[in-house]
Amino acid sequence: MDKKVESPDAAAPLAVERAYRELRRALVRGDYAPGARLRMEELTQRFTVSSSPLREALNRLSGQGLVKILENRGFRVAPLTAQGVSDLARVRLLVECEALRDAIGHGDDTWEAQAVAAGHALALCERRLGDEPRALDDDWSARHRQFHLSLYAACTSPMLLDLADMLFDNAERYRLWAARHRQSPRHKHDEHQQLLKAVLAREADKAVALLRTHITRTEQLVVAALQGVANDML
Template sequence: MKTVEPIDIGASLAERAYRDLRQAIVRGEFEPGARLRVDELARRFSVSSSPLREALNRLSEQGLVRILENRGFRVAPLTAAGVSDLARVRLLVECEALRDSMRHGDDAWEAQVVAAGHALGLSERRLGNEARALDDDWSARHRSFHLALYAACTSPLLRELADVLFDNAERYRRWAARHRPVPRRKHDEHQQLLNAVIGREEEKAIALLRTHITRTEQLVAATLHGVSGDGVQ
């Protein structure tokens, strides 16, 4: 008779608290620098303080939360220096992940990338001139497309880092989209990247990804400077 492993309720609660809080921070539901009070979060997410503290500590390791000495937790600030550093690391991690993925990706991976790119394109055509970064459906498809590009990377650590870095960048993108007067149009960028990837044009795909990440950094930094000088605390 097969043994059924007991469910770790504490671990599942901590994972849910982590997932829900991470999503709320990335979506901008908490202002940069906002105090994160455990008791208030416990009521909001219907969990006890223990899994919330575990979630907050995990998020601090990923750069989304700051731990203050004897003063609890705050949402990480958004700064020009921060987005510049983030872009620098994204270029190192994501370009290497894409290169490795293109070298090892099989037909199933390529089909996954094409499907994700098609789904993203459908969303972009539906939205037209609306601010896409603030649309939850577009954001989910955008995330799926980028992570699909790296899905065949043979390094689990690189894939995990790409996931974390993408969410950090998403928080900056969403904030900038709310404050930028003219929305960015990215369909051509995504389509060109998709075409280069499925065409196995490695150097072209890497160059397009570098431009894509750098352009995001430049637009976010310009918005940060325009709104509040050095950033949002």
């Protein structure tokens, strides 16, 4: 029997999606320096995809704030600035706190079980790492992301969920950069467990207050790291 050959038209969306996901992961992880020029030749070689899907992926990422489009049709990595992280934190507080409150009001047993599982998985990873830096561990980062998004998963607004997902990636890029430059580590295990406890108790006001503190503390640490690097360059 002849093998079915996928047409170029059918393969194109898959190529765009793969390019988007792999490039987004690289940008969030900090593989490219803030403000660095994203050259199509290098990207096509690294991600083994043609320029057309890459350009579509880059345009999509620009809409999410991870990439800046240049006037001459080129692309750069979005910069990391104190003003940028403060604006990001402001929007995260609006979106994620509302998503959490809505999820607490509408979540069922399955949502609770998934949140507990995500919190337990994160705690197991932290126990394994011990005193080692957690922020730069890929497994911890993946579980950390899953934990936060699991708390919002019962939110009844798909738009809020999409925004929370996008904002988390932007915040993650700042967080990973700051983790490489700050002087002292931040251990967030207690913050996460307190947040999970309040969510499971359906204490919406307390959970939202804890989330606000969590997001604001991240903002403060990133701003301090950015200022520290700027001072070192003087």
